[in-house]
Amino acid sequence: MSDVVLRVEDLHKRYGREEVLRGVSFTVRRGExxxxxxPSGTGKSTLLRCITRLTEPDRGRVWLEDVEVTxxxxxxxxxxxxxxxxxxxxxxxxxxxxxxxxxxxxLKVKKLPKDRATRIAxxxxxxxxxxxxxxxxxxxxSGGQQQRVAIARALAMQPKLMLFDEPTSALDPELTGEVLxxxxxxxxxxxxxxxxxxxxxxxxxxxxELIFMEGGRIVEQGPPEALFTRPQHPRTAQxxxxxTALYEGxxxxxxxx
Amino acid sequence: xxxxxxxILVKSLPALLQATLVNLGLLLGxxxxxxxxxxPIALLQVYGPAPLRGLALAWEGFFRGxxxxxxxxxxxYLPPKLGWGLEPFTAAVLALGCRSSAYQSQIFRGAIQxxxxxxxxxxxxxxxxxxxxxxxxxxPQALRLAIPGWSNEFSSVIKDTTLASAIGVVEVFKRAxxxxxxxxxxxxxxxxxxxxxxLILTYGGNWLLGRLERRLAVPGFQLRGADARTQAQAQAQAQAxxxxxxxxxx
Ligand SMILES: Nc1ncnc2c1ncn2[C@@H]1O[C@H](COP(=O)(O)OP(=O)(O)OP(=O)(O)O)[C@@H](O)[C@H]1O
Ligand SMILES: [Mg+2]
Numbered sequence: 192m193s194d195v196v197l198r199v200e201d202l203h204k205r206y207g208r209e210e211v212l213r214g215v216s217f218t219v220r221r222g223e224x225x226x227x228x229x230p231s232g233t234g235k236s237t238l239l240r241c242i243t244r245l246t247e248p249d250r251g252r253v254w255l256e257d258v259e260v261t262x263x264x265x266x267x268x269x270x271x272x273x274x275x276x277x278x279x280x281x282x283x284x285x286x287x288x289x290x291x292x293x294x295x296x297x298l299k300v301k302k303l304p305k306d307r308a309t310r311i312a313x314x315x316x317x318x319x320x321x322x323x324x325x326x327x328x329x330x331x332x333s334g335g336q337q338q339r340v341a342i343a344r345a346l347a348m349q350p351k352l353m354l355f356d357e358p359t360s361a362l363d364p365e366l367t368g369e370v371l372x373x374x375x376x377x378x379x380x381x382x383x384x385x386x387x388x389x390x391x392x393x394x395x396x397x398x399x400e401l402i403f404m405e406g407g408r409i410v411e412q413g414p415p416e417a418l419f420t421r422p423q424h425p426r427t428a429q430x431x432x433x434x435t436a437l438y439e440g441x442x443x444x445x446x447x448x
Numbered sequence: 449x450x451x452x453x454x455x456i457l458v459k460s461l462p463a464l465l466q467a468t469l470v471n472l473g474l475l476l477g478x479x480x481x482x483x484x485x486x487x488p489i490a491l492l493q494v495y496g497p498a499p500l501r502g503l504a505l506a507w508e509g510f511f512r513g514x515x516x517x518x519x520x521x522x523x524x525y526l527p528p529k530l531g532w533g534l535e536p537f538t539a540a541v542l543a544l545g546c547r548s549s550a551y552q553s554q555i556f557r558g559a560i561q562x563x564x565x566x567x568x569x570x571x572x573x574x575x576x577x578x579x580x581x582x583x584x585x586x587x588p589q590a591l592r593l594a595i596p597g598w599s600n601e602f603s604s605v606i607k608d609t610t611l612a613s614a615i616g617v618v619e620v621f622k623r624a625x626x627x628x629x630x631x632x633x634x635x636x637x638x639x640x641x642x643x644x645x646x647l648i649l650t651y652g653g654n655w656l657l658g659r660l661e662r663r664l665a666v667p668g669f670q671l672r673g674a675d676a677r678t679q680a681q682a683q684a685q686a687q688a689x690x691x692x693x694x695x696x697x698x
Contacts, residue, residue, distance in 0.1 A: 230559045245572060272575025283568035286589045296574040299584055330668015341570075348574065 193244075194221040195256070196352050197382045200209075202251035204234070204407075211237045212248070213407040219352070223360055226394045228255075229404035230430065235387045236279075238353045238404075243271050255351065271298050275345030275353040280361050281337040283329040288324040288342045289316060293347050301348070315343040319373050329348070335366035339373055355386040362402070379436045391438040403427045457637050460627050464638075467623035468645055470537070474609040474619065477541035479602065482548030489549060491554035491582060504553070511550035516611050519543040524615040548605050555597040559590040588676050592669065595661040602657065608640075618646060628687035 197219040204212040212232040219225055227235050240246035242253055244267060253260040260270050283292050293315055297308035298328040298348070311396065312390060316322045319339035329337055338358055345353060371393045378384060378397040388394065394401060395415050403424075404414040411427045419435070422428040492504035511519070523543035527534045541543075563586055571581035610621035624642045628635040 243573060245569060268575045269575055270575075271573055273516055274573075276570075276573035278566060278570065278573075280566060282591075283567035284567060284570070284667050286592065288587075295584065296576075300575040327661060327666045328669070330666075344574070385656075 195219070195254075196221050196223075197242070197252040197385070198252075199242065200252045200254075200417045201392075202238065203249045204241055204246065205239055206248060211407050212241065212251075212340055213249070213280055215404070215407070215409055216251075217409065217412065219385060221382055222381045223399045224378045224386065225328075225383075225399050225400050225402055226398040227354045227385065227387045227402045227404055227428070228389050228394070228434070229410075233404050234407045235404055236356050238384065239276070239356050239387060242354060243267075243274050243276060245271075245276075250257060268300070272296070272348055273351050275342075275348060277338070277341055277345055277353065277355045277358050279357040281329070281334070281341045282294035283337050283344070285329050287328070288325065289321060289327050289329075289332065289343075292329070292340055296344065296348050300312070311347050312343075312410065314349045316340070318346065319343045320369075333366060335369045338362065338370045342370075342373055342377075351383065353382055353384045353390065355384065357387050357389075359388065359390060388433045392433050403430065453631065453634055454636070456631055457627070457634055461637075461641070464620055464623055464627075464641060464645070467618060467620040468649075469616065470619040471606075471609040472649075474537070474540055474544065474617070476604050477607070478545040478548050479605055481541060482552045482601075482605070483547030485549035486552030487547065487556055487587075489553035490560060493553065493557050493618065494560050495578065495582065500676065508550045508553050511547045512554075513674065514547075516544065516608060517614055519547055520611060520615050533629055536612070536616045539615060540609075544605065544608055544612070550599070551601055551604075555594050555601060556590060559593040560586060560599065561690060562593055563589050583641075589669070594660075594663050595657060599625050599654050599657045602653055606650055606653065608647055 195218050199218070200216050200367050202212050202215045212313070213235075215238055217225070227238070229235055232425055237246060241248040241251075244253075245281065248261065249289055255270055255274065258265060258270060268383050273431070284295065285287075287295060287379070290309070290312055293312040294308045297303045298305065299335075300373055303311070309312055313322060313325065316325055320345065321336060321339055324332060324336060324340070329340070332340065342358075358374070359370050360386075362370065371390060374384070374386070375393065386393075386398075398415050400412055401418045403410045403418065403422075403426075410423060411424045418427060422431060450471045470629055489504045489507060492500045493508070496504060514522075520540060520543045523534070523539040524536060527539070555683070567589065568581055576584070609619060612619055613622040620642055624638040627638045632693075
């Protein structure tokens with residue numbers, strides 16, 4: 192039990208009349224990688240945001256290790272500082288260089304002295320292969336490079352858990368590889384990760400478990416090979432077949448664009 | 449205007465220039481006050497809790513809606529009645545400064561709202577408090593975006609400093625009128641000299657602000673800033689100006 196990093200219990204969220212999350216529960220153990228997939232509008236982004244309460248859930252509970260994130264009087268900023276969040280559209284701070292993007296959390300949130308913050312930030316930039324771009328501004332970086340800096344920014348905080356919300360879906364196909372490589376390496380290094388992604392290759396290579404969501408609920412979850420080869424639910428089968436065709440027979444997708 | 453008139457004008461030039469220093473003092477005071485008050489007003493309007501937001505809206509509405517001359521007279525004659533004697537200069541800085549804070553607040557509000565929401569989201573996700581995120585992420589970007597709009601406000605209020613003459617501040621406009629009262633035929637040349645002084649000051653100030661903008665420029669940020677400006681900020685400013693009735697020097 193002690194190695195459970197994240198526990199999500201019966202999360203509910205509605206926007207107006209639309210019930211976006213209808214009771215989502217799962218746990219993530221230390222070093223585990225879970226990949227969440229499902230059709231658009233199913234509540235995957237909402238789920239990730241509810242975990243750190245960037246969006247306030249209506250009902251349900253979330254624990255990060257033994258801290259109840261949804262509990263009263265919890266220090267939310269501290270919780271968030273220990274959960275890395277990687278966004279679909281990177282959200283690098285536009286007025287800061289790559290180095291400052293990675294360093295700012297260490298300086299302003301963790302209040303580290305400047306030399307230590309700089310050292311950690313440079314290490315993390317190195318880790319994503321971008322130490323040589325430390326002085327570049329976001330607009331001077333490609334999408335793939337921006338996303339790698341964003342990953343370094345999250346990693347620098349030494350998070351207990353990393354959340355990725357479709358980290359490659361805003362990228363041109365030829366740039367997804369460099370980001371997925373970084374994520375795969377991260378998974379190998381033992382990082383605990385929850386990744387919303389439809390990248391079949393990554394899911395197969397790095398995920399310990401796939402979670403298929405639809406209509407605000409988890410429809411089915413299990414090891415990737417099991418889900419891909421003998422899904423229990425017809426919707427899962429249908430969806431996985433579709434994205435496999437899109438991503439593995441990638442040519443068709445690229446041509447369509 | 450004959451040679452003699454020209455001589456009088458040349459001789460009074462030092463006095464005119466000295467009086468211009470009063471205008472510069474008014475400008476510095478009012479624009480700083482407008483900045484120091486305008487930024488919090490903008491922040492309250494965007495991020496503030498309902499009661500404070502209401503207060504910020506009321507402040508902005510009042511100081512943008514009342515003619516500058518009326519404000520000047522209010523600030524010159526009301527405080528003494530309440531037992532608070534104010535120098536005309538101070539009254540002018542307060543009146544015009546509060547007024548400028550209302551206009552400046554809308555420049556900053558437009559700039560703040562032009563920053564994509566993802567910036568705040570990413571800052572909060574890092575564990576920053578709202579206030580820390582505003583200070584270290586939102587404002588540094590918004591203030592850069594605000595420079596062009598702010599140059600506009602600068603060009604406008606620098607000329608408004610002449611309005612202070614209405615409550616007895618002896619600034620350049622008043623000084624020019626002294627000349628004209630004594631030498632009627634020098635009226636036009638004297639006021640043209642004042643016009644020239646303001647042309648030079650406005651041009652010089654905008655040139656400096658242009659340099660500041662380039663100095664603070666962040667690669668790639670300017671372009672998007674320009675986009676955002678044409679949409680959100682120019683619009684906010686147009687609305688701001690449009691709601692002011694025909695008024696002196698605006
Ligand atoms: N702030 C919001 N206000 C109102 N409705 C929202 C808001 N955010 C999300 N929604 C709605 O909630 C539903 C789920 O959105 P969400 O972004 O979580 O889906 P998703 O599974 O991440 O989809 P995608 O694969 O397209 O990213 C959508 O129908 C969306 O319109
Ligand atoms: Mg999403």
